[in-house]
Every structure is written in structure tokens, then in C-alpha cells.
């Protein structure tokens with residue numbers, strides 16, 4: 001067997017182990033769940049073979065590959081939190097929880113098992129939530145989270161937003177709305193995987209891999225008014241919205257085949273799984289590149305050099321998951 005074939009097998013084995021290790025819940029319609037009938041009649045924009053929201057403002061696809069990617073990504077986030085569902089330490093009696101851009105709903109469903117007394121609402125523009133096995137304390141609503149929310153001010157205990165950056169235009173406004181709806185003392189958490197591929201050299205490294213591709217991706221995002229990596233600016237926006245106790249932490253997510261210890265290998269296998277051609281690149285690039293005038297053929301011609309840089313023998317690529325947490329002050333500022 002060639003070295004690369006052996007390496008490929010190793011990565012596949014890693015992937016299976018990573019998924020099994022983290023697997024708390026099932027992960028696709030093939031488990032007997034069925035798509036929401038509303039999806040059938042939902043108008044959409046097609047780009048590079050994927051379906052996107054008709055508004056053209058959500059740069060995240062809503063088809064089955066993206067749905068599956070979100071389920072694997074959920075496992076990856078849990079791995080990064082040593083099995084926990086939040087970086088925030090929540091009180092056991094947390095009552096009202098809102099999940100912004102809930103996707104398949106896997107997070108609220110697993111939160112409901114951990115906090116059976118909590119009422120959890122997941123909101124998304126797409127009706128792609130699981131339909132089987134939804135506990136009675138979870139409900140889903142279809143809406144754009146940048147619209148006004150239909151609950152009173154000071155009514156939520158916890159607001160959670162994970163990997164929604166491809167669909168938010170005005171983060172400061174979203175954070176101000178979050179602040180208003182949280183009770184005094186209420187908690188906020190947001191998580192994003194930064195769109196930077198870095199080279200590990202024994203510590204957090206500065207060297208960016210695939211700079212041409214990522215520069216192109218970022219300049220297109222700027223052009224269409226979407227920031228796929230808002231985390232560095234979030235603390236400042238949270239301060240402006242009057243939040244306190246703002247904490248940010250990053251976790252390394254190795255890519256490729258270099259991680260040594262079991263924990264990092266499990267993250268790596270899940271990361272390899274979501275960072276493959278059909279998932280992350282196309283799902284995140286289709287509408288973006290098409291909006292900027294690219295054809296699928298032009299995009300496809302660009303992709304091999306991206307993989308060559310990541311797979312080069314001498315590099316140890318990684319991306320980071322960034323967890324940001326904050327609290328609304330217990331006493332309202334006067």
C-alpha cells in the first residue's frame with residue numbers, strides 16, 4: 001500500500017473513532033426522520049449545486065450535505081468542550097433559553113435532556129430541524145434572527161448563537177437585541193470557527209496557510225457585507241451593548257494527520273470530516289462566489305491548490321473554535 005493510501009485509511013479510521021467518541025445523538029434523516037414538508041415549497045437560490053435562502057442574505061446552504069455537516073460540527077464543538085454543551089457555566093435551574101440559527105436543532109435537543117426544566121426555543125430561517133425525538137420542552141420557530149424577537153424584554157436566561165456568521169449582517173444590532181431580551185444577570189454565548197487556516201509550530205502560530213484563497217474569500221465576504229469571522233470584534237460590540245464579564249477562549253482544531261494525543265486526534269478526525277470538498281468549501285462558497293460573478297468551473301479550478309497547501313508534508317494545519325461568553329449586569333445600568 002502506498003504511503004498516501006495508508007495515510008488516507010488512517011484518517012478514515014480517525015474519523016470513525018472521532019464520531020463514535022462524541023456521538024450523543026443520531027445524525028441524519030436516514031435514521032428514520034424525514035424532511036419538513038415546508039422545505040418542498042420553499043423558494044431558494046441555487047448556487048454551485050446547493051440551495052440557499054431566497055433572500056440572498058444567508059451564505060449557508062440548507063440542503064442535506066449542509067445538514068449533515070452541522071451534525072458533525074456539533075460533535076466537534078462538544079469534543080472541544082470536553083463533552084459539555086456550553087462554555088458558559090449555567091445554573092441548574094436555567095429557565096428560558098433561545099438558540100439563534102438553530103440549524104438541525106441538535107443543540108437544543110441535547111440541552112433539553114441536560115436541563116429538563118428549561119424551555120428552549122430554536123430559531124432558524126430554514127425548517128431543517130429534526131422532527132423525530134424532539135422533547136416537549138423544545139420548540140422551533142422559522143424566522144430571521146435579525147428581525148425583532150416576539151418575547152418581552154428581560155425574559156430570557158440564556159441566549160446561544162453558534163456558527164451563524166454566514167447569515168448575520170448587523171452583529172451590533174443583534175447583540176443589542178440580545179441584551180434587551182435577557183433578564184438582568186442573563187447569559188450569552190456565541191461560538192464560531194474562524195476562517196483562518198494556521199500552521200502549528202508548537203504554539204499558537206501566526207503563519208496563515210492558503211493565504212490567496214482565504215484572502216479572496218475574505219474580500220468577497222466584505223463585498224457582500226458578511227463577516228464569516230466576527231469573533232475578534234465581538235468583545236468590543238458586547239462592551240458597546242453594555243454586557244459585562246466578557247470572556248473569549250480559543251480551542252485548536254487540527255486538520256490533516258498530525259495530532260498526537262487522543263483528544264486532539266478525535267477533534268482532527270471530525271474537523272477532517274467537515275473540512276472536505278463537498279462540505280465546507282462548497283457549502284460556504286457557492287452563493288458567495290456566484291454573487292461575486294464566479295462560475296462553478298472557475299471555482300473548481302481554484303480548489304486543488306487549497307488542498308495541496310493543507311496536505312503538504314511539512315505543515316501542521318489547524319483552525320480555531322472561538323467561544324465568547326458574556327453576562328448582562330445584574331443591576332441595569334442607569
Ligand SMILES: C[S@@+](CC[C@H](N)C(=O)[O-])C[C@H]1O[C@@H](n2cnc3c(N)ncnc32)[C@H](O)[C@@H]1O
Nearest residue numbers: 101102103124125143144145162163164167168
Ligand atoms: C452552520 S449552521 C449551525 C446550526 C446550529 N447553530 C449548530 O451549531 O448546530 C447555521 C444555521 O444558522 C442559520 N442562520 C444563519 N443566519 C441566520 C439568520 N439571520 N436568521 C436565522 N437563522 C440564521 C442558518 O439558516 C443555518 O441553519
